[in-house]
Amino acid sequence: MRTETVDAIADRLAGYDRVVEVAVGTRTAVARELAGRGVAVTATDVVDRETPEGVRFARDDLTAPTLSVYEGADCLFAQNLPPELHKPTVRLAARVDADCLFTTLGGDPPLVEVSRETIPGETLFVVRANGGR
Template sequence: MSASRNDALVARLAPFDALVEIGVGNRPDVAAALADRGCSVVATDVYDQSVPDGVRFVRDDVTEPAADVYADADAIYARNLPPELHRPTLELAREHGAAFLFTTLGGEQPLVPVRRETLPVGTLFVADDTGPE
């Protein structure tokens, strides 16, 4: 993901106080930047991952989520979220009253109702409008 896209994503997500990133993988740069801006950030993945100071890591699977991981989230976000995880992540966000924002790989289209926001490179899909604009 390009620096300009990351910067735009961080700027869009920073108004949320508490965020959970789904599928952080080996790309904790957005989570780290949000933590640097004073956000509380939990990064999740189905595999153990290293994250920088200021970001808490929890091994979790959105298809069988641990509710406590998401309980305080204002927003749940994901980068390059596979289509098969769109619905389970939306359900999780709705269950916890959190906004759900995500990007997809290449030309993949979201499988849930969304509003589209243009980033410098690509599109941010907003499935839940329950947070700061």
């Protein structure tokens, strides 16, 4: 991901106190940047992943989530979220009263109702907790 895109996403998410980046894979630049800005960040994936200093990791499956990993989060975020995980991620965010922001793999449209925010090099898809904050 381009540096300006990482910075733009981090700028957008920096207003949250606690962010959980789901399905992190090996893309840890946003989590690193947020942690560096003082945001409490947890990264999750279905397999163990190394995360930057200041980023907590929890192995978890979005389709059968451990709620305690996500409780207290203000925002669930994902990069390149595959279509089959759009609905489970948004449902999970709603269960823990968190906003959900994600990007897709370019050509994949969101499979949930969203608002769109254009940032450098990317579109953020946004689902607000309880209709907005």
